[in-house]
Amino acid sequence: ILNVEQSPQSLHVQEGDSTNFTCSFPSSNFYALHWYRWETAKSPEALFVMTLNGDEKKKGRISATLNTKEGYSYLYIKGSQPEDSATYLCALGENNNDMRFGAGTRLTVKP
Amino acid sequence: DGGITQSPKYLFRKEGQNVTLSCEQNLNHDAMYWYRQDPGQGLRLIYYSQIVNDFQKGDIAEGYSVSREKKESFPLTVTSAQKNPTAFYLCASRPGGALNSPLHFGNGTRLTVT
Numbered sequence: 423i424l425n426v427e428q429s430p431q432s433l434h435v436q437e438g439d440s441t442n443f444t445c446s447f448p449s450s451n452f453y454a455l456h457w458y459r460w461e462t463a464k465s466p467e468a469l470f471v472m473t474l475n476g477d478e479k480k481k482g483r484i485s486a487t488l489n490t491k492e493g494y495s496y497l498y499i500k501g502s503q504p505e506d507s508a509t510y511l512c513a514l515g516e517n518n519n520d521m522r523f524g525a526g527t528r529l530t531v532k533p
Numbered sequence: 534d535g536g537i538t539q540s541p542k543y544l545f546r547k548e549g550q551n552v553t554l555s556c557e558q559n560l561n562h563d564a565m566y567w568y569r570q571d572p573g574q575g576l577r578l579i580y581y582s583q584i585v586n587d588f589q590k591g592d593i594a595e596g597y598s599v600s601r602e603k604k605e606s607f608p609l610t611v612t613s614a615q616k617n618p619t620a621f622y623l624c625a626s627r628p629g630g631a632l633n634s635p636l637h638f639g640n641g642t643r644l645t646v647t
Contacts, residue, residue, distance in 0.1 A: 426575060454632045465537070466623070468635030511576070515632030520591070523568075523575035 426514050428524035435502050436532050442498045443527040445512035449493035454515035457486055457497055460526070461508040469497075469510075502531040535560045539624050539639035546618075546646050554609045554642045556624035565607035566625040566636065569593060576623060582607055583630045611644065618646045 427446045435441050447455070454473045458466040470479040475490040483500045499506055509526040516522065537558045546552045556565065564583050568576040578591030582601040596615025601607055607626075611618045621643050625636040 456635060458636075458638075463640075465638040465640045466636075468637075471633055471635050473633050513576075513636075520578060521632065521636075523577075525573060525575045 426512060426522045426524040428510075428512055428527050430527060431525070432528040432530070434530045434532065437502060437504060439502050439531075440498070440500045441502055441529070442496050443510065443529075445495045445497070445524055447493050447495075447512075447514040447522075447524075449490055451516040452490045452493075452514070453517050455488055455490075455495050456513040456515065456521070457495070458511040458513065459508045460511055466511060497527075499529070502529075504531045504533050507531045537624055537626055537637055537639035539622075539642050541642060542640065544642055544644045546644070548646055549613045550646075551610055551612050552618075552644065552646075554611065554622055554624075554644070556607045556609065556639060557605055558607075558624075558626045558637075558639075559605060560626060560628075560637060561604070562626035562628050562637070563604070564627050564630045565601070566627075567591075567597075567599065567607070567609045568623045568625065570621040570623060570641075579609065579622075611646075618644060620644060 429444050456471050457469040460466040470486045472488040477488040485498045488495045509528045511526045513521045513523045540555045566581040567579040577593050580599040582588035598610045623641045624639040627634045
């Protein structure tokens with residue numbers, strides 16, 4: 423994997439469903455993995471920054487895991503609510519002080 | 534409240550004209566960044582600055598220029614040399630340049646060049 427890839431590109435779920443999406447990245451030169459939530463008409467907001475293999479972070483109903491050896495991170499949302507509708511971005515921080523963003527997963531939660 | 538302000542929200546220009554996008558932050562952050570978003574693509578880094586009076590090119594710097602004369606301000610000029618300037622531009626900052634600290638973003642400027 424040369425780029426940061428996110429899947430799926432978009433996702434529609436019903437209110438109350440739990441969901442998850444994936445961020446895949448090249449595991450060489452890993453420094454940090456960021457997750458951001460980007461709601462329409464707002465600026466992206468940081469959810470998590472993870473640096474260690476096996477890291478798990480949680481904020482309310484949202485959690486994330488990190489596997490730096492195989493180059494992936496999962497974002498989980500438990501009991502999705504309409505206000506969770508947003509684009510979720512992941513970004514890889516590399517040793518050369520650059521960050522590479524994925525194209526995002528657009529989540530729509532239907533009431 | 535501290536934050537990042539980008540202005541204007543929408544900008545329209547004729548082809549061949551230079552245009553400057555404003556980015557101001559009152560977070561006392563050392564590092565500032567400019568990203569560009571195109572449909573279906575991730576944010577791509579144009580320029581970044583770790584400290585006043587210093588900046589580095591990102592992945593897609595051609596056709597752009599920046600300045601960092603003050604800590605709070607990091608304006609981006611889209612020159613006529615930029616072949617495809619119509620896009621959404623995001624400014625961001627963070628304390629120091631440490632990759633383990635999250636970026637703080639502005640609300641963006643949508644530039645349309647015709």
